[in-house]
Amino acid sequence: xxxxxxRIFIVILVIAICLxxxxxxxxxxxxxxxxxxxxxxxxNTQIRDYARGQSSVxxxxxxxxxxxxxxxxxxxxxxxxxxxxxxxVGEYLESDTEQELFNGIEGYYRTKYLSLKxxxxxxxxxxxxxxxxxxxxxxxxxxxxxxxxGSKATSTEISTAIDQDIEVLKNRIDQYGVxxxxxxxxxxxxxxxxxxxxxxxxxxxxxxxxxxxxGFQLVDTTTTQKAIDYYSEHPSELYNEDGSFVQPDFLPEGxxxxxxxxxxxxxxxxxxxxxxxxxxxxxxxxxxxDVTRQTDSVxxxxxxxxxxxxxxxxxxxxxxxxxxxxxxxxxxxGKVKTQATISTALSHDIQITGFSxxxxxxxxxxxxxxxxxxxxxxxxxxxxxxSLGEDAVAMGLKAITIGFIxxxxxxxxxxxxxxxVADFALIMNLYMxxxxxxxxGSTLTLTGIAGLILTLGxxxxxxxxxxxxxxxxxxxxxxxxxxxxxxxxxxxxxxLDANITTMIAGIVLMLLGSxxxxxxxxxxxxxxxxxxxxxxxxTHLIFDIAVKNKVMISLxxxxxxx
Amino acid sequence: xxxxxxxxxxxxxxxxxxxxxxxxxxxxxVVFFARGFNLGIDFESGLSLKVQINNSASDINSVREGLSDINSVxxxxxxxxxxxxxQVRINVDNDAESKAVQTQVLTDLETTFGVGxxxxxxxxxxxxxxxxxxxxxxxxxxxxxxxxxxxxxWVRFELGYAFSAIIALFHDVICLLGFIIIFRFEISSxxxxxxxxxIGYSLNNTIVIFDRIRETVKTGRIKGLSVMIDSSVGKSxxxxxxxxxxxxxxxxxxxxFSSGDIKLxxxxxxxxxxxxxxxxxxxxxxxxFLFAKVPGLDPTILKAVDDISxxxxxNYLMSDVIRxxxxxxxxxxxxxxxxxxxxxxxxxxxxxxxxxxATKKPTLELHEAEEKKE
Numbered sequence: 001x002x003x004x005x006x007r008i009f010i011v012i013l014v015i016a017i018c019l020x021x022x023x024x025x026x027x028x029x030x031x032x033x034x035x036x037x038x039x040x041x042x043x044n045t046q047i048r049d050y051a052r053g054q055s056s057v058x059x060x061x062x063x064x065x066x067x068x069x070x071x072x073x074x075x076x077x078x079x080x081x082x083x084x085x086x087x088x089v090g091e092y093l094e095s096d097t098e099q100e101l102f103n104g105i106e107g108y109y110r111t112k113y114l115s116l117k118x119x120x121x122x123x124x125x126x127x128x129x130x131x132x133x134x135x136x137x138x139x140x141x142x143x144x145x146x147x148x149x150g151s152k153a154t155s156t157e158i159s160t161a162i163d164q165d166i167e168v169l170k171n172r173i174d175q176y177g178v179x180x181x182x183x184x185x186x187x188x189x190x191x192x193x194x195x196x197x198x199x200x201x202x203x204x205x206x207x208x209x210x211x212x213x214x215g216f217q218l219v220d221t222t223t224t225q226k227a228i229d230y231y232s233e234h235p236s237e238l239y240n241e242d243g244s245f246v247q248p249d250f251l252p253e254g255x256x257x258x259x260x261x262x263x264x265x266x267x268x269x270x271x272x273x274x275x276x277x278x279x280x281x282x283x284x285x286x287x288x289x290d291v292t293r294q295t296d297s298v299x300x301x302x303x304x305x306x307x308x309x310x311x312x313x314x315x316x317x318x319x320x321x322x323x324x325x326x327x328x329x330x331x332x333x334g335k336v337k338t339q340a341t342i343s344t345a346l347s348h349d350i351q352i353t354g355f356s357x358x359x360x361x362x363x364x365x366x367x368x369x370x371x372x373x374x375x376x377x378x379x380x381x382x383x384x385x386x387s388l389g390e391d392a393v394a395m396g397l398k399a400i401t402i403g404f405i406x407x408x409x410x411x412x413x414x415x416x417x418x419x420x421v422a423d424f425a426l427i428m429n430l431y432m433x434x435x436x437x438x439x440x441g442s443t444l445t446l447t448g449i450a451g452l453i454l455t456l457g458x459x460x461x462x463x464x465x466x467x468x469x470x471x472x473x474x475x476x477x478x479x480x481x482x483x484x485x486x487x488x489x490x491x492x493x494x495x496l497d498a499n500i501t502t503m504i505a506g507i508v509l510m511l512l513g514s515x516x517x518x519x520x521x522x523x524x525x526x527x528x529x530x531x532x533x534x535x536x537x538x539t540h541l542i543f544d545i546a547v548k549n550k551v552m553i554s555l556x557x558x559x560x561x562x
Numbered sequence: 563x564x565x566x567x568x569x570x571x572x573x574x575x576x577x578x579x580x581x582x583x584x585x586x587x588x589x590x591x592v593v594f595f596a597r598g599f600n601l602g603i604d605f606e607s608g609l610s611l612k613v614q615i616n617n618s619a620s621d622i623n624s625v626r627e628g629l630s631d632i633n634s635v636x637x638x639x640x641x642x643x644x645x646x647x648x649q650v651r652i653n654v655d656n657d658a659e660s661k662a663v664q665t666q667v668l669t670d671l672e673t674t675f676g677v678g679x680x681x682x683x684x685x686x687x688x689x690x691x692x693x694x695x696x697x698x699x700x701x702x703x704x705x706x707x708x709x710x711x712x713x714x715x716w717v718r719f720e721l722g723y724a725f726s727a728i729i730a731l732f733h734d735v736i737c738l739l740g741f742i743i744i745f746r747f748e749i750s751s752x753x754x755x756x757x758x759x760x761i762g763y764s765l766n767n768t769i770v771i772f773d774r775i776r777e778t779v780k781t782g783r784i785k786g787l788s789v790m791i792d793s794s795v796g797k798s799x800x801x802x803x804x805x806x807x808x809x810x811x812x813x814x815x816x817x818x819f820s821s822g823d824i825k826l827x828x829x830x831x832x833x834x835x836x837x838x839x840x841x842x843x844x845x846x847x848x849x850x851f852l853f854a855k856v857p858g859l860d861p862t863i864l865k866a867v868d869d870i871s872x873x874x875x876x877n878y879l880m881s882d883v884i885r886x887x888x889x890x891x892x893x894x895x896x897x898x899x900x901x902x903x904x905x906x907x908x909x910x911x912x913x914x915x916x917x918x919x920a921t922k923k924p925t926l927e928l929h930e931a932e933e934k935k936e
Contacts, residue, residue: 134719139689201661274788379689383682395820402815407808414804447755450816450827454759457812458766461805465770468801494773497718501711501769502762508707509758512699520755524762 007541014533018432021439024122025306040116040537041196051109056103056239059098107341124438125196127519130393133196134383136203138376140165140189145374158189161374166191168372171365172207191376202329208378214285214317214366219327219339220255223276227257233276254279260329260336275336277329282319285332287312288371293364296353302360305351306367313347321345330363338363396449403453404430407460415467418555421542422463425534429459432530433523445519455527462499464534466491467555474555484543488536495536503528568796572847573788579844581734590740597743602750611650611667612640612684617675620646628674632666640822647683685741690873700754704735704761711765719772722853726763727768730846734764737837752823756830763809767802768846774798775847787854791847806839836866 032040039050128135140162146153153161161439162185169183169191182194195204230250239245245257260275290307291443308316320342329339341350352363408426411419433452437444468489506528509521572579615625625648626637636651650667654660664685670682708728713762715724738760742753784790810832817828 310842377689378687381657381660381687383685383686385596396824399815399819402819403812404812406815410808410811446824447752447827450752450755451759453812453816454763454809454831456803457809458763460808461766461801464801464804464808472797488778494770497773498766498769501714501765503712505707505758505762505765508710510704512706513704513754517700517703517755517758520759524759 004541005546007537011538011541014432015428018435018439021432021435024119025124025434025438026122028119032119033222035223036113036116037120040113040120044114047110047113051106051113052239055102055106055107059102071545105359109487111543120167121441122438124434125443126195126393127443127448128196129384129446130396130444131196132384134192134199134201134381135195135205136193136208136381137186138191138208139191139379140191141375142189152259155188158374162189162191164368164373165376168368169193169207190379208376213329214288214332215281216283217329217331218278219324219336220252220276220278221327223250223252223255226250227276228273245275251276258331258335260339275329275339277331281331282328283308283312283316283449285367285371287315291364291367293360296551299353301353303351303353304364305349305361306366308348308350310348316350317339317345330366331424332366337366384544396446400449400453400456404456407457411460411463416554418467421539422460425531425539426456426459429527429530430456432533433526436526436530437523442522443519447517447520448523451520451523451527455524455531459527459531459534462491462531463539465494466535466539470553484540484547488540488543492536495532499528499532511522568799569789569792570795570799572792572795572844573851574792576844576848576851580848583737583751583841586737587733588742590736590743593740593743595745596831596890599739599743599749600746602748607688607876608651608653608686609663610684610686611652611664611682613647613648613650613667613671614681614683615648615671615675616681617646620675622648624674625650629667631670632663656686656689657687669868679834704758705901707758707761715769715772719776720855722850723772723776726849727765727772729849730768730841731761731765733841733845734760734834734838735863738830738834741833741837747830749931751828752827753830756827756834759831760834760838763835764842767805767838767842770801771795771798771842772850773846775850787851791851795843795847802839802843806835807849809835 027303030036041049042050058227140158142153142158145158146159149219166183166185182192184192186192193208194275227250243261247257255276256279257274257276260272287308288306289309292305294303294305295301296303299396323341324344326342327339328342329336331337338352408423411422413419415422426439430452434453442448466487469491470483473486474480503525506521506525509517510525512520574695613625615728621643622637622639629637629650631637632652634653634735638651640647640649652660652663652667654663664682668680668682672678708731711731712724715727735757738757742749747753771794774797775791778784778790778794779787784793813828813831813835816824817832820828
């Protein structure tokens, strides 16, 4: 009896763990609106822009109201985390400074979407072939790497360079507004990038090449001061609804109002102060080579230095000799990252000094993202339209449902009540498979669905083997209890041998297969594990309990032999 | 009674099944050399576009004409004419060229069918290196999987079982590829998945049957390996049938309702389930039977080889039929002796043994049957 309680406990525990794995998936697909999903899947930058835009609009709404009106919209109180009940708009606006109110509302949206984003990473996501998207496979150009280095590179060196490439690409994600791509290594010399949705091909292209994102631009110090003064008085006028900066009327021709940023709560750039820069780019970042971060041996100050090739050096020299004593900004995707005064005309080797250690580290990383340590070429680029994916999902679900029902009905017709036990095992099997897939953060691909269906068909097999064995034992005159024990004992190694051999195939594929095959192998392997559990453990338990309570589970046709 | 004694005459009909398999394999090899694979985009470098045209006047010829200014362009229709969806394939060398060509295709189609009436649903660019490595990794994956399986079966069973199982697997893979070539199915990553699934599925079946044979050999209640094998396959028959049916039921809706790669996958699976079930029941056990006689391969199973009954089966005689007729003869002779009739019985058995299986002597049989009824 004790043993049985323990077994029941294990089954319940497994069900509970699976539910825990599955919960984010249920949450994501059932309780999040389409619009919220889209926003949550956007990059952090887009979320921030949205939050700021919403905050600006909300504050302007409030300001346009009569100051004696009561605050009715509970959103503002939610956002600020304090009750606004019984307050009038006037009192409410006075309760905090405009900047505090703005930050509060922005914070509300930020928390909302960043936590939704977390849910999405834990939910079972659809693969590119189902959701639509682009997958790009990059080959590392080892020859060019060795040529640049001047000697033969060891495999460790190549491997490190590829890892750095991946780092660089990841750092570029936000700069180029490419929504949350998956970037990972494939094999020894390849990088796989997967972008869901319908990415803009030109954006993706510049993302891969790293062109145009980083550059050096001059700062207009006079107008910068003017802008800072104005917006400290009127912070809610700073942003458009989409979170971009409003370009004020007092901006002279050829200037852009932007911000000077450091990292913030999104893990991305936070506005430190405003900055007005010239729109003309003095030097494109793609010329930057060999970025190093050092400590000056004399002054012990942190420094960042980099090298320019001949072409870049000429451009830079011609520019800097005209602008000695002016302020030059390192601009990444329209945002000022660092600014420094030009001390003299500069050409090949450039050194930047005058900041804290953290700032120097950040800048060094940033400059490094301008070019990839090891060049890449596109080995394959595949795009799947989202509409095609939707059809495939609908079809896949339909096919799974029909196949599932057919198998369930067949088992009931053939084995009667015993068939229902097998059906229960099958349903639990499906539940476990989906939970484990979600728990491991896998994506569900088309071949994955095929694997799922196949595994369901095969999962029944283990129960069939057991049932046939039990029937044999019953025919040869065993008691019900004896037949169940013998049936399971004799079937155990048959089932294990058969499944382990199949699993060997599954695991090899999982490790070596291309990404399409991998999706299939993962579901197959998970399916084998869960079907072993349900057939050898769960149904056994059900039979044992039934026999103990004198409930006979019939396996139809057992009397044929008499 | 029928259930308990059910046997499948696997060994008796082995010449038929081996001949059948040999024919299948020869056909597969012939079509391979005659036609070759219809390689999908995954395996052939170049640009492949899936385009949809929103103009009822479009058909495959007008699409071809519209694209005639592009070199080496191949156009295929996908689905039905009313879907107006086409696969366009172009040989390009690098990514930059592929982008230019893609733009050109779109412009050409828009000139032919009107601006906004052509949409690129899917675009695949595959570099030459990529397709090479895909083939290589796939083949490696299969070979490594096979080697590991061989090892596992060797450890858990014996070497003869392992060889037989692997031979059956190669048989299935070759037949499946032959089937794919004959029906001009495209070879893609999904095909690899199908091949591997069938390896897994057929192996699963084979192991279940081998497990039965191993058990029968161990208990040693029946004499003669051929009888043991026939009886083991027979005992697994219900399970084999039901499992094949359930797997087919699960795959069938996919073959009917889906499209594209997945439909091909499902059809290949259905054929694979059929061929896999056949090879587990009729090919793998036969090879096991043959390997059993090779000394040193399978020590246990070698002992099970019973010369008299196994040789009998080699002569297309079902060994249990022999024993049954022998037993009947014996009974009869005893009965005849008891009745005190003539002494023709001494020579009788050897004569009738041959004749029962060949022509069946009518008088004796009839008499016996009447007796039973009473």
